[in-house]
Amino acid sequence: MKLSxxxxxxxxxxxxxxxxxxxxxxxxxxxxxxxxxxISSKYIKDIKTTKASAIIxxxxxxxxxxxxxxxxxxxxxxxxxxxxxxxxxxxxxxDSLPPALVGEGSKISPKAEIANGxxxxxxxxxxxxxxxxxxxxxxxNTIIYPSVTIYRDCNxxxxxxxxxxxxxxxxxxxxxxxxxxxxxxIYQNGNVIIEDDVEIGSNVSIDRAVFSSTLIKxxxxxxxxxxxxxxxxxxxxxxxxxxxxxxxxxxxxxxxVVGGQAAFTGHLEIAPFSTFAARSGVTKSIxxxxxxxxxxxxxxxxxxxxxxxxxxxxxx
Amino acid sequence: MKLSxxxxxxxxxxxxxxxxxxxxxxxxxxxxxxxxxxISSKYIKDIKTTKASAIIxxxxxxxxxxxxxxxxxxxxxxxxxxxxxxxxxxxxxxDSLPPALVGEGSKISPKAEIANGxxxxxxxxxxxxxxxxxxxxxxxNTIIYPSVTIYRDCNxxxxxxxxxxxxxxxxxxxxxxxxxxxxxxIYQNGNVIIEDDVEIGSNVSIDRAVFSSTLIKxxxxxxxxxxxxxxxxxxxxxxxxxxxxxxxxxxxxxxxVVGGQAAFTGHLEIAPFSTFAARSGVTKSIxxxxxxxxxxxxxxxxxxxxxxxxxxxxxx
Amino acid sequence: MKLSxxxxxxxxxxxxxxxxxxxxxxxxxxxxxxxxxxISSKYIKDIKTTKASAIIxxxxxxxxxxxxxxxxxxxxxxxxxxxxxxxxxxxxxxDSLPPALVGEGSKISPKAEIANGxxxxxxxxxxxxxxxxxxxxxxxNTIIYPSVTIYRDCNxxxxxxxxxxxxxxxxxxxxxxxxxxxxxxIYQNGNVIIEDDVEIGSNVSIDRAVFSSTLIKxxxxxxxxxxxxxxxxxxxxxxxxxxxxxxxxxxxxxxxVVGGQAAFTGHLEIAPFSTFAARSGVTKSIxxxxxxxxxxxxxxxxxxxxxxxxxxxxxx
Numbered sequence: 001m002k003l004s005x006x007x008x009x010x011x012x013x014x015x016x017x018x019x020x021x022x023x024x025x026x027x028x029x030x031x032x033x034x035x036x037x038x039i040s041s042k043y044i045k046d047i048k049t050t051k052a053s054a055i056i057x058x059x060x061x062x063x064x065x066x067x068x069x070x071x072x073x074x075x076x077x078x079x080x081x082x083x084x085x086x087x088x089x090x091x092x093x094x095d096s097l098p099p100a101l102v103g104e105g106s107k108i109s110p111k112a113e114i115a116n117g118x119x120x121x122x123x124x125x126x127x128x129x130x131x132x133x134x135x136x137x138x139x140x141n142t143i144i145y146p147s148v149t150i151y152r153d154c155n156x157x158x159x160x161x162x163x164x165x166x167x168x169x170x171x172x173x174x175x176x177x178x179x180x181x182x183x184x185x186i187y188q189n190g191n192v193i194i195e196d197d198v199e200i201g202s203n204v205s206i207d208r209a210v211f212s213s214t215l216i217k218x219x220x221x222x223x224x225x226x227x228x229x230x231x232x233x234x235x236x237x238x239x240x241x242x243x244x245x246x247x248x249x250x251x252x253x254x255x256x257v258v259g260g261q262a263a264f265t266g267h268l269e270i271a272p273f274s275t276f277a278a279r280s281g282v283t284k285s286i287x288x289x290x291x292x293x294x295x296x297x298x299x300x301x302x303x304x305x306x307x308x309x310x311x312x313x314x315x316x
Numbered sequence: 317m318k319l320s321x322x323x324x325x326x327x328x329x330x331x332x333x334x335x336x337x338x339x340x341x342x343x344x345x346x347x348x349x350x351x352x353x354x355i356s357s358k359y360i361k362d363i364k365t366t367k368a369s370a371i372i373x374x375x376x377x378x379x380x381x382x383x384x385x386x387x388x389x390x391x392x393x394x395x396x397x398x399x400x401x402x403x404x405x406x407x408x409x410x411d412s413l414p415p416a417l418v419g420e421g422s423k424i425s426p427k428a429e430i431a432n433g434x435x436x437x438x439x440x441x442x443x444x445x446x447x448x449x450x451x452x453x454x455x456x457n458t459i460i461y462p463s464v465t466i467y468r469d470c471n472x473x474x475x476x477x478x479x480x481x482x483x484x485x486x487x488x489x490x491x492x493x494x495x496x497x498x499x500x501x502i503y504q505n506g507n508v509i510i511e512d513d514v515e516i517g518s519n520v521s522i523d524r525a526v527f528s529s530t531l532i533k534x535x536x537x538x539x540x541x542x543x544x545x546x547x548x549x550x551x552x553x554x555x556x557x558x559x560x561x562x563x564x565x566x567x568x569x570x571x572x573v574v575g576g577q578a579a580f581t582g583h584l585e586i587a588p589f590s591t592f593a594a595r596s597g598v599t600k601s602i603x604x605x606x607x608x609x610x611x612x613x614x615x616x617x618x619x620x621x622x623x624x625x626x627x628x629x630x631x632x
Numbered sequence: 633m634k635l636s637x638x639x640x641x642x643x644x645x646x647x648x649x650x651x652x653x654x655x656x657x658x659x660x661x662x663x664x665x666x667x668x669x670x671i672s673s674k675y676i677k678d679i680k681t682t683k684a685s686a687i688i689x690x691x692x693x694x695x696x697x698x699x700x701x702x703x704x705x706x707x708x709x710x711x712x713x714x715x716x717x718x719x720x721x722x723x724x725x726x727d728s729l730p731p732a733l734v735g736e737g738s739k740i741s742p743k744a745e746i747a748n749g750x751x752x753x754x755x756x757x758x759x760x761x762x763x764x765x766x767x768x769x770x771x772x773n774t775i776i777y778p779s780v781t782i783y784r785d786c787n788x789x790x791x792x793x794x795x796x797x798x799x800x801x802x803x804x805x806x807x808x809x810x811x812x813x814x815x816x817x818i819y820q821n822g823n824v825i826i827e828d829d830v831e832i833g834s835n836v837s838i839d840r841a842v843f844s845s846t847l848i849k850x851x852x853x854x855x856x857x858x859x860x861x862x863x864x865x866x867x868x869x870x871x872x873x874x875x876x877x878x879x880x881x882x883x884x885x886x887x888x889v890v891g892g893q894a895a896f897t898g899h900l901e902i903a904p905f906s907t908f909a910a911r912s913g914v915t916k917s918i919x920x921x922x923x924x925x926x927x928x929x930x931x932x933x934x935x936x937x938x939x940x941x942x943x944x945x946x947x948x
Contacts, residue, residue: 092441092459111745113427113444113462125724128745129445129761129779131462131480143724145802146745146763146781147445149462149480149518161817164763164781164799165835167480167518170461173539173558175515181553181571181589183537185477185515199807199817202781202799202837203481203857205518205540205558221815223805224837225519225859225877227540227558227576237813242805242837242859243877243895245541245559245576255813260859260877261895263559263577265594273813278897279913279928281595296595297624303631308929310630314942315935408757408775429743429760429778445761447778447796463761465778465796465834483796483834486777489855489874491831497869497887497905499853501793501831519797521834521856521874541835543856543874543892561857561875561892579875579893581910597911612911613940619947626946 001087003054003070006035009087010056010080012072019053019070024081024088024189025211027052035072037081056080078186082176085187092152094134103140121158133169139196150192151208157196163224164202168192172207172214172230172248186210188230195219201226201242217254235272253289277301317403319370319386322351325403326372326396328388335369335386340397340404340505341527343368351388353397372396394502398492401503406468410450419456437474449485455512466508467524473512479540480518484508488523488530488546488564502526504546511535517542517558533570551588569605593617633719635686635702638667641719642688642712644704651685651702656713656720656821657843659684667704669713688712710818714808717819724784726766735772753790765801771828782824783840789828795856796834800824804839804846804862804880818842820862827851833858833874849886867904885921909933 004018022033027043030036030052037056038047047055047064054070056077065071074080097117102108104122111128114120118132121140131149132138139158144150148162151169162168174186190209194216200206201224208214209231216228219237227245228234234246235254245263246252252264253272262280264270271289276282281296294304320334338349343359346352346368353372354363363371363380370386372393381387390396413433418424420438427444430436434448437456445463448454452466455474460466464478467485478484490502506525510532516522517540524530525547532544535553543561544550550562551570561579562568568580569588578596580586587605592598597612610620636650654665659675662668662684669688670679679687679696686702688709697703706712729749734740736754743760746752750764753772761779764770768782771790776782780794783801794800806818822841826848832838833856840846841863848860851869859877860866866878867886877895878884884896885904894912896902903921908914913928926936 092443109745111427111743113425127724128763129463129781131444145783145799147463147481147761147779147797147799149445151461151480161803163802164783165463165481165519165779165797167461167463167540170479170518170540171477171515173517173537175537177553182535183553183555199803201805201839202802203519203541203797203835207517207540219814221805221807223859224799224802224839225541225835225857229558237809237815239815242861242879243559243875247558247576260879261577261893263594278895307627307631311627311939311943315939408759427743429741445779447760463779463797465761467777467796481779481797481835483777483779483856486795486834486856487793487831489833489853491853493869498851499869499871519835519857523833523856541857545874559875563874563892577893579910623943623947627943 003035006054006084006087007072009084010072010074012074016054016070021054023211024085025052027055029212035084037077039078056084076176076178078176079178079184082174082184082186085189086185088189089187090134090152090189092134097134100132115152117152136169145202153191154208155191155193157194157198157218159197160194161199163200163204166200166202166204166206168194168200168204168206169208170205172210174210174230190214190230192216195236198222204228223260229266241278275301277304319351322370322400322403323388325400326388326390328390332370332386337370339527340401341368343371345528351400353393355394372400392492392494394492395494395500398490398500398502401505402501404505405503406450406505408450408468413450416448431468433468452485461518469507470524471507471509473510473514473534475513476510477515479516479520482516482518482520482522484510484516484520484522485524486521488526490526490546506530506546508532511552514538520544539576545582557594591617593620635667638686638716638719639704641716642704642706644706648686648702653686655843656717657684659687661844667716669709671710688716708808708810710808711810711816714806714816714818717821718817720821721819722766722784722821724766729766732764747784749784768801777834785823786840787823787825789826789830789850791829792826793831795832795836798832798834798836798838800826800832800836800838801840802837804842806842806862822846822862824848827868830854836860855892861898873910907933909936 025034027046027050035054036052100114100118102120106124108126109128112130115134117135119137125143127146129147133152136154142160145164154169169192171188175183192214195218200222206228207230215233217236223242229248231249233251238256241260243261247266250264250268252270257275259278264282269285273290275292277294280298282298292301294301341350343362343366351370352368416430416434418436422440424442425444428446431450433451435453441459443462447465449468452470458476461480470485485508487504491499508530511534516538522544523546531549533552539558545564547565549567554572557576559577563582566580566584568586573591575594580598585601589606591608593610596614598614608617610617657666659678659682667686668684732746732750734752738756740758741760744762747766749767751769757775759778763781765784768786774792777796786801801824803820807815824846827850832854838860839862847865849868855874861880863881865883870888873892875893879898882896882900884902889907891910896914901917905922907924909926912930914930924933926933
């Protein structure tokens with residue numbers, strides 16, 4: 001897409017030498033042929049070091065933009081980015097892609113739908129009413145139970161089991177809000193990557209990333225009705241018990257155990273081998289590994305037990 | 317249906333001039349050709365002003381019935397209404413309805429099922445394994461991802477996006493319980509109306525109304541695994557984050573923000589521009605707009621923060 | 633399966649007269665032609681009385697094994713059992729079974745998938761995109777809405793209603809973890825039994841038992857987005873409100889009412905006619921029937937109300 005077309009869409013002046021823009025990306029990950037954006041002054045540090053060719057930004061932050069980076073100046077950069085994101089969204093399905101490839105020994109129900117561009121490995125079992133989106137890949141020996149939907153561009157590993165009615169790669173919950181309170185969708189142009197030997201229960205929602213990937217690493221176990229938001233990373237062999245949830249961009253280390261109905265706010269980093277009792281509500285990152293937590297806001301599990309005794313005493 | 321047949325079903329005397337009854341409805345909304353019912357003395361005010369032609373009622377409340385309204389006297393009016401509700405339920409599908417109409421430019425997967433009587437607007441994308449029920453209408457440009465089910469008689473607006481494995485229009489959780497503790501289904505003969513520009517995540521449940529409509533207004537954003545019970549009304553541009561829930565008949569004003577795992581008891585009215593922190597448990601209506609709440613039972617957010625400090629001090 | 637083959641799989645000595653093993657089972661329920669296992673010293677009592685022909689056990693507990701019961705000695709019996717469980721898992725589908733039988737008057741959508749070996753009763757309605765697994769039976773007059781998945785070997789009663797996108801019989805959340813923190817799936821070779829007159833909402837997950845059955849008894853009402861884990865038993869006419877959850881092996885008596893987002897830890901026994909307020913977190917068995925509870929950890933409801941007053945006073 002031409003940068004001049006982007007400027008026109010966002011009602012910006014075209015006072016630059018035109019270039020091609022391949023993608024939108026965040027400041028940190030943006031490469032030379034990409035456009036980025038600044039939501040708030042929290043990201044000043046990232047502005048200075050971004051490799052983006054162009055940047056959507058408010059006037060107040062123009063001074064931090066590195067030399068050679070073209071600026072598109074707007075009032076509400078997040079809202080402008082949301083408008084633009086739609087133009088970079090691929091079609092939901094794409095008939096011009098080659099028919100799906102299916103490996104030897106795989107059994108695909110004639111009532112499943114495998115979109116063009118998908119690739120299924122060897123010895124897989126894909127049951128009725130499954131949907132595999134465009135360009136999505138599935139490893140070997142993976143079992144996908146009925147009515148699982150995997151959106152386009154995702155990667156599922158080998159030896160995985162995905163139970164019924166689970167959605168993988170649905171859009172992350174992203175939108176920009178105007179001054180009038182109206183929401184504009186931020187198209188989620190990333191994907192989901194699920195590594196090998198992962199088992200996922202029924203009615204689970206794992207959202208695709210806004211950029212880059214939501215990542216479920218090797219050996220993870222996810223129970224039923226669990227929410228994994230966009231851009232989360234779940235470490236190797238971690239365990240998410242039923243009805244738990246991870247908000248956007250939270251990263252769990254390896255062998256983290258998350259009890260039933262427990263939840264994490266967004267953008268946390270959780271040390272490996274952490275354990276969270278059922279219904280923990282985790283609001284802060286955890287740096288030391290191997291500890292157990294409980295409560296909301298979550299605290300050390302022993303402290304929480306003591307606290308319950310103290311609270312019970314209030315009744316006396 | 318003849319009122320005399322209803323009386324026979326409910327084992328009531330037929331001491332009235334027979335009339336035709338078109339629907340069951342609640343006291344407030346019932347019209348001239350409808351039958352209503354009284355669950356408890358809480359509704360005395362509504363008895364006096366009801367326009368229903370007939371009413372299912374216990375002897376104790378007969379005195380409040382307006383002149384000209386025929387009474388069917390029973391021991392457990394709610395249970396009798398439940399028995400009767402089945403007779404007013406339309407068939408799940410209806411082959412006598414005309415084949416579905418599909419607007420220009422819409423792409424419907426051959427693996428979707430569009431029931432007779434449905435109408436799809438222009439430029440919609442309906443993916444595999446979607447089900448659209450009888451007489452349900454879909455506006456223009458709406459995208460429905462795989463394995464979404466929309467029951468009969470619902471209305472979905474234009475420019476909506478509905479993600480995989482979401483159920484819209486499933487029966488509200490309604491039943492009457494006998495003295496012996498057995499439950500009798502109250503058939504949910506209302507519908508769901510979703511206005512324009514609404515996005516709904518994956519694995520969401522939005523139940524149809526028992527009478528009239530469950531209403532999701534313009535511009536609403538609903539995340540994954542959210543529950544919206546029968547007869548709720550979600551105001552314009554409101555936001556429901558993952559795993560939150562609204563119990564029956566609760567009404568949110570516009571631009572209400574509901575954090576993850578937060579929930580509302582039934583029959584509440586929530587002022588516009590209210591914000592609820594994650595895991596709030598809201599048990600009372602909120603009249604003043606623009607405030608932020610947290611905790612269970614939910615209180616003012618600042619008060620909740622102070623309270624957490626006080627509770628933490630118990631440990632010292 | 634020959635016990636000698638099992639010994640080979642688990643790298644155990646073959647120092648016994650070979651026998652046929654039909655199933656794995658827990659110590660209590662194991663019969664003469666079955667193999668069992670001991671996870672911990674908690675089960676010493678059950679070792680002494682087991683009727684299993686053979687037992688997977690650590691050296692430390694060998695002394696408790698009854699005469700005539702063959703022992704396979706391993707370091708991590710649960711992990712060994714997990715390895716073995718795969719060999720007893722039936723195929724997901726089985727083309728050698730006879731085509732499904734459908735009773736008179738039943739209406740099956742051509743877009744539903746009924747696996748070989750299934751049996752549907754009379755006057756059922758099975759809508760599009762439903763999946764009924766091998767050997768699963770459905771009673772009479774039962775309605776199954778679109779995109780419901782019922783796995784193999786389950787039994788659904790008569791006069792049931794199951795709403796869209798619900799999964800019944802998905803694998804329980806069971807695995808053994810190695811010293812290195814890697815998880816090995818415990819195949820869930822039991823089933824789900826749902827008795828007559830049960831209504832189940834949308835997006836519900838009811839897991840199959842590891843051995844024997846997960847049981848939903850007559851007249852139960854389950855709302856949307858509810859989790860019922862493996863080996864639970866839900867008593868007659870019990871009510872589970874939306875987003876509530878039962879952990880593994882918990883048993884509710886009859887007419888238990890579970891509020892929205894409430895949850896139970898595993899292996900509890902709950903007395904009949906107990907009521908749990910919304911978001912109760914139940915961590916202990918309840919022996920006396922007819923009481924009401926609230927809070928987390930759940931306490932008597934009146935006590936909980938008093939406690940809220942005391943907690944609110946902390947702010948003064």
